[in-house]
Amino acid sequence: MGKLKVACFAVSIDGFGAGPNQSLENPLGEGGLQLHEWAFATESFQNTHGTGGGTTGNDDDFVKKGFENMGAWIMGRNMFGPIRGPWPNDDWKGWWGDNPPYHTPAFILTNHARAPIKMAGGTTFHFVTEGIEAALALAQEAAGELDIRLGGGVSTIRQYLQAGLIDEIHLVVSPVLLGRGEALFTNLDLAALGYRCTQRVPGEKATHFLIEKP
Amino acid sequence: MGKLKVACFAVSIDGFGAGPNQSLENPLGEGGLQLHEWAFATESFQNTHGTGGGTTGNDDDFVKKGFENMGAWIMGRNMFGPIRGPWPNDDWKGWWGDNPPYHTPAFILTNHARAPIKMAGGTTFHFVTEGIEAALALAQEAAGELDIRLGGGVSTIRQYLQAGLIDEIHLVVSPVLLGRGEALFTNLDLAALGYRCTQRVPGEKATHFLIEKP
Numbered sequence: 001m002g003k004l005k006v007a008c009f010a011v012s013i014d015g016f017g018a019g020p021n022q023s024l025e026n027p028l029g030e031g032g033l034q035l036h037e038w039a040f041a042t043e044s045f046q047n048t049h050g051t052g053g054g055t056t057g058n059d060d061d062f063v064k065k066g067f068e069n070m071g072a073w074i075m076g077r078n079m080f081g082p083i084r085g086p087w088p089n090d091d092w093k094g095w096w097g098d099n100p101p102y103h104t105p106a107f108i109l110t111n112h113a114r115a116p117i118k119m120a121g122g123t124t125f126h127f128v129t130e131g132i133e134a135a136l137a138l139a140q141e142a143a144g145e146l147d148i149r150l151g152g153g154v155s156t157i158r159q160y161l162q163a164g165l166i167d168e169i170h171l172v173v174s175p176v177l178l179g180r181g182e183a184l185f186t187n188l189d190l191a192a193l194g195y196r197c198t199q200r201v202p203g204e205k206a207t208h209f210l211i212e213k214p
Numbered sequence: 215m216g217k218l219k220v221a222c223f224a225v226s227i228d229g230f231g232a233g234p235n236q237s238l239e240n241p242l243g244e245g246g247l248q249l250h251e252w253a254f255a256t257e258s259f260q261n262t263h264g265t266g267g268g269t270t271g272n273d274d275d276f277v278k279k280g281f282e283n284m285g286a287w288i289m290g291r292n293m294f295g296p297i298r299g300p301w302p303n304d305d306w307k308g309w310w311g312d313n314p315p316y317h318t319p320a321f322i323l324t325n326h327a328r329a330p331i332k333m334a335g336g337t338t339f340h341f342v343t344e345g346i347e348a349a350l351a352l353a354q355e356a357a358g359e360l361d362i363r364l365g366g367g368v369s370t371i372r373q374y375l376q377a378g379l380i381d382e383i384h385l386v387v388s389p390v391l392l393g394r395g396e397a398l399f400t401n402l403d404l405a406a407l408g409y410r411c412t413q414r415v416p417g418e419k420a421t422h423f424l425i426e427k428p
Contacts, residue, residue, distance in 0.1 A: 173227065186397075200421070211227075
């Protein structure tokens with residue numbers, strides 16, 4: 001069976017994984033885009049979402065690696081979109097246009113059931129209302145021998161960490177202070193949960209840490 | 215007038231500047247020594263406290279720079295020693311032996327008055343019971359045109375940050391998870407206080423950030 005992995009998850013120096021007040025205009029919260037500037041600058045990101053060009057090096061290698069060997073994705077509803085509460089209609093299909101960058105089944109954690117959405121390029125969004133273990137079981141079935149990537153947001157990752165279900169986190173510390181937002185580490189004792197930092201890799205615009213249960 | 219600077223202040227990836235349960239055996243709290251391994255490895259540290267040898271490079275440059283142009287130090291009582299409450303006697307003279315590495319007047323924040331202690335090498339410990347602004351005024355008078363270095367611990371730095379009195383922080387993120395201990399950032403909105411990260415420098419064993427009010 002594959003591993004459950006968090007990859008390219010960026011926090012500020014002061015530990016925020018998103019800014020405050022997420023909205024349609026600010027999907028990552030106020031100031032949250034700054035967390036990801038290291039990724040936006042890379043060749044891999046620019047090839048997929050941008051205009052081409054972009055940098056190569058450690059930052060780019062990590063972006064690429066985050067998509068390798070993935071057989072399914074899991075993400076929280078706040079990563080899928082800004083809508084809260086019941087779905088008003090079926091219009092919202094994620095932030096990513098017709099051909100999302102996942103190219104696998106993607107399981108969205110939500111309290112509000114919705115029919116699956118088949119997108120171009122191999123991504124199908126499935127809506128899971130039975131909780132994080134149920135989503136993981138579905139993702140494992142879909143992924144087979146491949147790994148599963150757990151996207152954001154912060155509260156989704158915190159839930160999976162607290163349940164001890166994550167095998168590996170590639171955490172990125174971006175050189176920015178947010179001051180407010182969604183704190184990743186507060187009241188979460190990662191050391192007691194068995195996690196250790198096993199690697200530090202300086203990138204061009206941010207610092208990469210590998211966190212695992214040895 | 216010189217600046218009030220924090221230098222070489224290390225936190226874990228999860229934002230702890232010291233481990234839990236500080237004691238005579240664990241001056242930096244349980245697991246806290248790991249935060250400073252980047253510094254222990256350097257030539258500057260080994261020349262002062264160790265057996266010689268040690269590494270050169272960015273980590274070493276920052277250790278050196280942290281002692282340059284300093285005319286006074288301020289530190290919290292927990293950095294000075296493990297004793298809490300009234301001083302039982304005059305025996306405790308810091309962790310550093312007869313010749314502490316400060317070589318300037320050093321102002322210790324405490325609620326319990328005590329006579330100054332003149333050490334070898336130019337360090338004199340002064341005990342200040344009138345609070346952080348009073349300590350800063352005394353340090354400014356002592357330092358003249360030189361800078362003042364604010365040591366730890368975490369709660370001392372947090373008090374000076376909240377009061378907006380710190381001009382520059384050289385923060386170090388060490389590749390370790392502590393899980394528990396003294397959190398530097400919790401409920402402290404550095405962005406709102408006007409601080410920005412102006413520089414990131416990868417070191418050999420840790421990552422260095424310069425935080426200033428531009």
